[in-house]
Amino acid sequence: MAILIRDYETRSTLDLPDVGAWRYSQHADTDIWCCGYCVDDGEIKLWLPGDPVPAEFVEAAAKPDWLVCAFNDQFERLLEQHILGPRYGFPTIPIERHRCLQAAALARALPGSLDGAASALKLPQQKDVIGRRVMLQMAKPRKPRKGEDPKAILWFDDPGRRQQLYAYCKQDVTTERELHRQVPFLDGAEQALWILDQAINDRGVYIDRQLLDAGLRIAEQGRTEIDVELAKITEGEIDSVHQVARLLEWLNAHGAKLKSINKENLEKALTNGLPDTTRQVIQLRLDGAHAATNKLYTMRSWLNGDDRARGTLKFHGASTGRWSSYGIQLQNLKRPVVDDIDHAMAAVASGSLERLRKDYPQPMSVVRSWPASGPIEWE
Numbered sequence: 001m002a003i004l005i006r007d008y009e010t011r012s013t014l015d016l017p018d019v020g021a022w023r024y025s026q027h028a029d030t031d032i033w034c035c036g037y038c039v040d041d042g043e044i045k046l047w048l049p050g051d052p053v054p055a056e057f058v059e060a061a062a063k064p065d066w067l068v069c070a071f072n073d074q075f076e077r078l079l080e081q082h083i084l085g086p087r088y089g090f091p092t093i094p095i096e097r098h099r100c101l102q103a104a105a106l107a108r109a110l111p112g113s114l115d116g117a118a119s120a121l122k123l124p125q126q127k128d129v130i131g132r133r134v135m136l137q138m139a140k141p142r143k144p145r146k147g148e149d150p151k152a153i154l155w156f157d158d159p160g161r162r163q164q165l166y167a168y169c170k171q172d173v174t175t176e177r178e179l180h181r182q183v184p185f186l187d188g189a190e191q192a193l194w195i196l197d198q199a200i201n202d203r204g205v206y207i208d209r210q211l212l213d214a215g216l217r218i219a220e221q222g223r224t225e226i227d228v229e230l231a232k233i234t235e236g237e238i239d240s241v242h243q244v245a246r247l248l249e250w251l252n253a254h255g256a257k258l259k260s261i262n263k264e265n266l267e268k269a270l271t272n273g274l275p276d277t278t279r280q281v282i283q284l285r286l287d288g289a290h291a292a293t294n295k296l297y298t299m300r301s302w303l304n305g306d307d308r309a310r311g312t313l314k315f316h317g318a319s320t321g322r323w324s325s326y327g328i329q330l331q332n333l334k335r336p337v338v339d340d341i342d343h344a345m346a347a348v349a350s351g352s353l354e355r356l357r358k359d360y361p362q363p364m365s366v367v368r369s370w371p372a373s374g375p376i377e378w379e
Contacts, residue, residue: 001066005039005173009168010139011140020327032079034047038177057093061093074100131167138157141155142156204309207309233281241289242289247285254275293364298328336369344359
């Protein structure tokens with residue numbers, strides 16, 4: 001049995017953590033810088049766009065006794081499915097013959113990053129720290145220089161950086177191969193569960209885009225309203241709940257004794273005998289700075305063209321073996337604060353803060369909680 005290990009370096013106008021691997025790999029601006037690969041203990045080779053498809057990939061697709069693997073194999077597989085295959089003619093290798101080194105590491109309570117796992121095991125091969133900085137530079141567009149088109153999509157693309165990136169990619173393959181020597185693939189039952197996980201992630205979660213957009217419109221209206229009220233109370237000293245340093249200074253100058261304005265500190269301060277204006281400012285900050293509302297923006301960022309968010313579940317995300325989440329954090333949705341979910345959804349669907357306020361005195365709390373029973377559906 002032969003094992004093909006591969007690793008891709010990419011570039012895109014999208015930020016991978018912000019949109020997830022599915023949207024990233026399907027975007028027209030996402031492309032491949034290089035591919036490092038090896039078979040078993042053989043030479044580590046490099047493929048570049050424009051080169052013929054490596055014979056090893058053709059053989060791996062054709063022969064059922066070959067396996068392919070990567071650290072976080074889902075990413076490599078999606079690049080092959082959406083970019084390497086359609087643009088460069090790479091063959092498709094059935095999911096049943098894919099193995100994930102990250103899943104194998106996580107199942108043994110090792111860190112979920114390649115550098116973390118390699119460091120924990122004290123492998124003789126580690127990630128290239130200097131090369132990583134170059135990779136991050138080349139992964140996203142650079143700013144136009146003097147005389148260049150300010151609207152053009154430009155990249156760091158010079159011989160020196162390319163050589164560093166190629167070396168970084170090949171070192172990743174070297175480290176992955178060393179990791180596999182120390183950490184076996186998942187066993188039969190766990191491997192079957194990982195394949196099911198891939199199928200679930202590929203199918204994705206449906207999100208009602210119209211309802212989501214309506215909720216976002218209300219969130220924007222609410223945030224604007226809160227900021228206007230904040231500026232009025234503070235006589236223009238603060239005009240946004242996100243001006244953390246200025247808020248802290250203002251609150252302490254008006255009776256609060258705070259080291260920070262985190263939620264716990266602010267809620268505790270409300271129990272003290274503070275002036276009414278100070279209490280109002282604290283309440284505005286609490287109302288306007290909820291992370292739960294930010295989840296709506298994350299949902300929109302992760303949506304694909306068919307209104308499904310894919311790749312949101314992380315296999316063996318906890319040492320107990322349970323799943324965790326990428327991006328939207330599906331296991332951490334806020335509980336509904338209303339009893340009649342259908343009525344609340346209809347009010348949110350109006351996209352009007354005033355309409356929502358007619359039925360709910362604290363409309364923003366409804367918007368922050370509605371995703372738990374609203375637009376997300378498993379099919």
